[in-house]
Amino acid sequence: QRLMHRELQGVKFLVVSNREPYVHSWKGEEMVASRPAGGLALALDPVLQAANGTWIAQGTGDADRESVDEHDHVAVPPDNPTYTLRRVWIDEQLQREFYNGMANEGLWPLCHASFVRPTFRPRDWESYRRANQIFADAILEEAGDEAAFVFIQDYHFALLPRMLKERNPKLIVAQFWHIPWPNAEAFRAFPWKEEILDGLLGNDLFGFQLRYHCTNFLETIDRNIEAIVNNEQSNVQRGGHETLVRPFPISIDFDAHVRTAFGPEVQADMEEWRRQLNLDSSGIEFLGIGIDRIDYTKGIPDRLHGFDYFLEQHPEYRGRIQFVQIGVPSRMQIEQYQAVSEEVEKLVDTINTRWATGSWKPVIFLKQYFTPRQLIALHRLAHFCVVTSLHDGMNLVAKEYVASRFDEDGVLILSRFTGAARELSDALLVNPFAIGEIAEAIAQAVHMKQEERRKRMRRMRREVEENNIYHWAANILSQLLRFEIPSTQSEDE
Numbered sequence: 001q002r003l004m005h006r007e008l009q010g011v012k013f014l015v016v017s018n019r020e021p022y023v024h025s026w027k028g029e030e031m032v033a034s035r036p037a038g039g040l041a042l043a044l045d046p047v048l049q050a051a052n053g054t055w056i057a058q059g060t061g062d063a064d065r066e067s068v069d070e071h072d073h074v075a076v077p078p079d080n081p082t083y084t085l086r087r088v089w090i091d092e093q094l095q096r097e098f099y100n101g102m103a104n105e106g107l108w109p110l111c112h113a114s115f116v117r118p119t120f121r122p123r124d125w126e127s128y129r130r131a132n133q134i135f136a137d138a139i140l141e142e143a144g145d146e147a148a149f150v151f152i153q154d155y156h157f158a159l160l161p162r163m164l165k166e167r168n169p170k171l172i173v174a175q176f177w178h179i180p181w182p183n184a185e186a187f188r189a190f191p192w193k194e195e196i197l198d199g200l201l202g203n204d205l206f207g208f209q210l211r212y213h214c215t216n217f218l219e220t221i222d223r224n225i226e227a228i229v230n231n232e233q234s235n236v237q238r239g240g241h242e243t244l245v246r247p248f249p250i251s252i253d254f255d256a257h258v259r260t261a262f263g264p265e266v267q268a269d270m271e272e273w274r275r276q277l278n279l280d281s282s283g284i285e286f287l288g289i290g291i292d293r294i295d296y297t298k299g300i301p302d303r304l305h306g307f308d309y310f311l312e313q314h315p316e317y318r319g320r321i322q323f324v325q326i327g328v329p330s331r332m333q334i335e336q337y338q339a340v341s342e343e344v345e346k347l348v349d350t351i352n353t354r355w356a357t358g359s360w361k362p363v364i365f366l367k368q369y370f371t372p373r374q375l376i377a378l379h380r381l382a383h384f385c386v387v388t389s390l391h392d393g394m395n396l397v398a399k400e401y402v403a404s405r406f407d408e409d410g411v412l413i414l415s416r417f418t419g420a421a422r423e424l425s426d427a428l429l430v431n432p433f434a435i436g437e438i439a440e441a442i443a444q445a446v447h448m449k450q451e452e453r454r455k456r457m458r459r460m461r462r463e464v465e466e467n468n469i470y471h472w473a474a475n476i477l478s479q480l481l482r483f484e485i486p487s488t489q490s491e492d493e
């Protein structure tokens with residue numbers, strides 16, 4: 001962590017994402033800072049805390065503007081300010097077309113093979129371009145004419161790398177694509193191929209979660225745009241500029257997570273869960289959990305069908321097992337997100353009506369946000385955790401569950417179609433489309449002997465401990481530091 005800071009000293013480090021790490025909002029008279037849901041913002045925060053620097057992101061809270069200085073800067077995190085957050089303001093229409101439309105109705109379903117068809121409206125693309133331009137202006141203002149490292153996050157900013165390079169060639173630009181990259185055939189549906197690919201090839205370094213996504217990207221380039229693709233060295237040359245394409249599987253701050261899990265507050269939160277779920281007096285022997293943003297890529301209905309099938313196949317567990325599904329509302333302005341949310345609610349009702357007896361209800365669905373600490377407390381109580389994404393770049397819920405279990409107990413059921421499945425091979429891996437496999441894995445989880453649980457959990461924990469978020473950041477930064485940093489003096493000085 002310290003190394004990162006020292007190595008970057010002298011050269012500005014700017015991180016860019018659409019989602020901000022801290023939201024300021026009004027709670028009556030009081031201004032409170034909260035953390036948004038979703039892996040990206042949570043994962044990157046410790047990196048910024050170690051490296052200092054500036055994080056440029058969209059302001060979203062109703063008090064965001066009031067909490068900043070006149071140049072839109074605020075020091076974060078609130079209890080221990082270690083870096084600067086610069087907010088960018090996007091008006092409502094732009095947000096609708098750039099974020100809801102292009103990013104989340106276009107690129108998100110295009111990149112995830114999850115059977116929701118992407119929608120491409122010309123107006124959304126125009127707004128996407130404009131939003132990228134607004135972020136480019138903010139970044140260029142932060143960097144001045146100097147050299148700086150700019151580290152862009154995700155699919156909201158495909159055009160940004162080229163825009164930055166054109167206006168300040170001294171910038172060293174890297175981007176990390178947190179979601180999958182589709183195969184070249186699926187990518188054919190995208191209407192503005194040349195522009196988006198040219199935008200991305202403005203990067204000096206372009207990172208994906210998996211080697212597989214790198215390969216898909218290289219093939220997409222090869223088929224769609226004039227460039228020289230070197231598959232062996234995993235790079236692309238276009239117009240005399242080279243882009244390195246590399247896998248960097250993202251992770252979590254394992255040590256900080258474990259420290260929290262050990263803390264007395266988590267004990268109190270566990271008590272609270274026990275009380276709320278009535279765990280001590282209800283005769284429940286097994287608790288299963290699922291934690292997701294409500295998103296059609298997460299396979300929440302599939303998981304519930306799997307649990308339903310388990311209850312059908314294993315009547316001896318009725319009354320003894322409970323499944324708690326947490327669904328954090330997300331992107332609710334988009335129709336498909338509302339649809340999946342309604343589908344989940346209906347399904348929970350159907351399953352409960354089918355199997356409930358006395359005071360026992362097999363599924364509890366909590367559609368709300370919980371703090372990381374409350375989630376750790378729930379992890380610690382759960383006999384098994386189920387992640388059944390139909391397609392997922394990484395999935396950090398799986399890694400968080402493992403990190404919470406310092407008691408080396410608990411079973412992870414994990415979709416093969418997540419990036420995390422490559423590292424966490426000691427999970428019970430399932431095809432999320434096969435509800436029979438999900439039901440079978442639940443049965444295996446509740447039957448598994450303690451020794452076996454311990455063996456698997458220990459190996460998974462070692463994996464996450466080693467390949468933690470600092471490892472991820474250090475790998476990216478050490479690649480960046482190999483690029484020659486252009487002199488900050490202008491030529492006629």
Ligand code: G6P
Nearest residue numbers: 019037038039040154178179330
């Ligand atoms: C995924 C994306 C992130 C995004 C997060 C939450 O992890 O890769 O870029 O921030 O979901 O989604 P939201 O749309 O709320 O930012």
